[in-house]
Amino acid sequence: MLSERPRGGKPATATPGTQENPMGRFIAFLYGLASYAVFFATFLYAIGFVSGLGVPKTIDTGTVVPMAQACIANLLLMSVFAVQHSVMARKPFKQWWTQFVPASVERSTYVLFSSLALVLLFWQWRPMPALVWQVADPHIAMAVTGLSFAGWLIVLTSTFLINHFELFGLHQVASNLAGRAMPAPRFRTPLYYRFVRHPLYLGFIIAFWAAPTMTAGRLLFAAVTTAYIVVGILLEERDLVALFGDDYRRYKNRVSMLVPWRKSA
Numbered sequence: 337m338l339s340e341r342p343r344g345g346k347p348a349t350a351t352p353g354t355q356e357n358p359m360g361r362f363i364a365f366l367y368g369l370a371s372y373a374v375f376f377a378t379f380l381y382a383i384g385f386v387s388g389l390g391v392p393k394t395i396d397t398g399t400v401v402p403m404a405q406a407c408i409a410n411l412l413l414m415s416v417f418a419v420q421h422s423v424m425a426r427k428p429f430k431q432w433w434t435q436f437v438p439a440s441v442e443r444s445t446y447v448l449f450s451s452l453a454l455v456l457l458f459w460q461w462r463p464m465p466a467l468v469w470q471v472a473d474p475h476i477a478m479a480v481t482g483l484s485f486a487g488w489l490i491v492l493t494s495t496f497l498i499n500h501f502e503l504f505g506l507h508q509v510a511s512n513l514a515g516r517a518m519p520a521p522r523f524r525t526p527l528y529y530r531f532v533r534h535p536l537y538l539g540f541i542i543a544f545w546a547a548p549t550m551t552a553g554r555l556l557f558a559a560v561t562t563a564y565i566v567v568g569i570l571l572e573e574r575d576l577v578a579l580f581g582d583d584y585r586r587y588k589n590r591v592s593m594l595v596p597w598r599k600s601a
């Protein structure tokens with residue numbers, strides 16, 4: 337879903353686009369912090385939006401319009417996010433726009449635009465309240481909600497296992513501020529990554545599908561985002577093989593993609 341991080345080649349090199357001017361570096365750092373704050377608020381809102389808890393506008397609230405109209409509007413909103421999130425993550429796009437945006441804040445800007453695309457989706461989402469399923473037993477319903485929150489927790493903890501601060505651009509602006517080089521990307525397989533290659537995406541899938549009440553709107557959201565995740569994995573793995581070579585190829589042979597069972601050794 338979130339895709340490529342800036343790579344900058346195998347050896348650690350000076351942060352590309354490092355500003356010489358200390359004030360410029362400081363402003364870049366503040367911008368990175370602000371983008372991160374917007375991301376974090378959006379992430380928290382997303383939990384409420386999908387679960388229907390604790391936020392004013394959820395996936396199942398708002399003005400009800402005819403089903404086809406709602407479906408088209410929602411597909412458009414998800415497409416805006418998908419196009420922004422995928423296109424801005426591709427190397428040719430990065431090469432083009434880092435002519436205008438300093439490379440040190442490229443990731444923060446990507447994170448900011450992704451968050452804004454999500455805010456637009458939350459704001460403009462049209463509810464589709466038709467009931468697909470509903471868990472009648474309150475204890476089971478609570479357990480399903482708990483499973484959904486476990487999915488969100490897996491998402492957040494996976495970002496820390498990979499590199500939370502680099503993924504959301506803070507590492508880049510902090511290194512730029514300190515005039516330090518960004519370290520070369522490292523292949524990691526900690527904790528969940530021993531069981532599945534994409535725990536973060538698995539967390540999203542669990543969070544979206546574990547619904548005690550599944551409406552047509554949430555079903556549309558879960559189905560489209562799951563399809564987007566699967567396509568995203570194919571693109572991400574192409575980059576990971578290019579970056580980590582045989583290490584990643586062997587990992588692919590050993591560990592399954594999303595379903596946590598061990599492949600035969």
Ligand SMILES: C[S@@+](CC[C@H](N)C(=O)[O-])C[C@H]1O[C@@H](n2cnc3c(N)ncnc32)[C@H](O)[C@@H]1O
Pocket residue numbers: 337338339340341494498503522523524525529533534535536537538572575576
């Ligand atoms: C949003 S994270 C998602 C990581 C992974 N796909 C997941 O679902 O847990 C995407 C970034 O993680 C990086 N990445 C994915 N797997 C990795 C691994 N095993 N070691 C290091 N970086 C990885 C990718 O290069 C990409 O920049």
